[in-house]
Amino acid sequence: MGNDDKLIASLEAFLNNDVETLKGNIEKLIKDYSRKSRRLDKIIHQSDKQQRELLELNEELERTYAELDEYKNHLEEKVEEGISEIKGLNVEIEETQKEVVFTMGAIGESRSKETGNHVKRVAEYSKILALACGMDEDEAEMLKQASPMHDIGKIAIPDAILNKPGRFDEDEFEHMKRHAELGYEMLRHSPRTLLKAAATVAYEHHEKWAGGGYPRNIQGEDIHIYGRITAVADVFDALGSDRCYKKAWDDEKIFALFKEERGKQFDPKLIDLFFENLNAILDVREKYRDLFTETPLNG
Numbered sequence: 640m641g642n643d644d645k646l647i648a649s650l651e652a653f654l655n656n657d658v659e660t661l662k663g664n665i666e667k668l669i670k671d672y673s674r675k676s677r678r679l680d681k682i683i684h685q686s687d688k689q690q691r692e693l694l695e696l697n698e699e700l701e702r703t704y705a706e707l708d709e710y711k712n713h714l715e716e717k718v719e720e721g722i723s724e725i726k727g728l729n730v731e732i733e734e735t736q737k738e739v740v741f742t743m744g745a746i747g748e749s750r751s752k753e754t755g756n757h758v759k760r761v762a763e764y765s766k767i768l769a770l771a772c773g774m775d776e777d778e779a780e781m782l783k784q785a786s787p788m789h790d791i792g793k794i795a796i797p798d799a800i801l802n803k804p805g806r807f808d809e810d811e812f813e814h815m816k817r818h819a820e821l822g823y824e825m826l827r828h829s830p831r832t833l834l835k836a837a838a839t840v841a842y843e844h845h846e847k848w849a850g851g852g853y854p855r856n857i858q859g860e861d862i863h864i865y866g867r868i869t870a871v872a873d874v875f876d877a878l879g880s881d882r883c884y885k886k887a888w889d890d891e892k893i894f895a896l897f898k899e900e901r902g903k904q905f906d907p908k909l910i911d912l913f914f915e916n917l918n919a920i921l922d923v924r925e926k927y928r929d930l931f932t933e934t935p936l937n938g
């Protein structure tokens with residue numbers, strides 16, 4: 640073998656060797672690649688799974704939200720139903736209370752042969768005066784409900800005195816006067832604002848602004864405004880109606896008395912307000928006028 644041949648042989652050997660190395664390297668690279676790509680596949684597969692799980696979880700959450708929303712709406716509905724039921728019950732309780740109070744007043748008045756409309760008119764006049772002297776709507780409404788009870792104490796006064804035609808003698812009058820205190824005693828123990836107001840009205844509706852009234856003979860603003868207002872309303876209506884012992888007065892005579900008693904029997908401010916609101920007061924009188932049914936003669 641010549642030198643050239645040797646060179647070629649060693650070159651080949653070198654090249655062969657390199658090719659082998661290269662082949663080995665390439666094989667390693669391929670293996671490495673396929674291992675990595677398998678890992679990648681695995682990772683992609685895993686993340687796909689996680690994504691699906693996430694989506695499912697999201698759907699589940701949305702369903703839960705929807706359920707919660709429905710539940711909330713249902714709950715709101717139930718709460719609203721409950722509230723309106725309570726409101727309804729409250730209205731019923733208030734209406735019942737009003738009716739009971741009104742009926743008690745009517746019983747008191749019927750004992751002295753007043754008409755049912757007397758208490759209605761007194762109630763309305765009281766509210767007009769209450770609003771006119773600055774009371775708010777709620778309080779004025781309460782006084783409207785309480786004032787019909789001013790004479791509730793009369794249920795404890797004997798018929799013979801209550802329905803006596805003509806004037807009372809001194810004893811009878813003293814007896815009659817007790818209705819104010821008796822009414823107060825009947826009502827004063829109640830914790831209800833309305834009945835407490837009614838107790839005050841019963842107690843103080845015969846007191847006089849300048850003194851001289853009963854049962855306590857108190858004066859001026861010592862007399863509760865409820866008592867002062869009911870006094871004007873009650874006397875105005877009583878004078879304008881027929882009673883077993885007298886005929887109704889005409890308006891001019893009543894107005895003259897009111898002017899005369901301004902600052903004496905009655906709170907002067909209330910008399911002024913009475914005249915300022917006379918139209919409204921006369922409208923009430925007209926609306927609740929007493930109707931007397933005539934008995935037809937032989938059909």
Ligand SMILES: [Fe+2]
Pocket residue numbers: 789790818844845
């Ligand atoms: Fe009275």
Ligand SMILES: [Fe+2]
Pocket residue numbers: 748757761789790873877
């Ligand atoms: Fe009365």
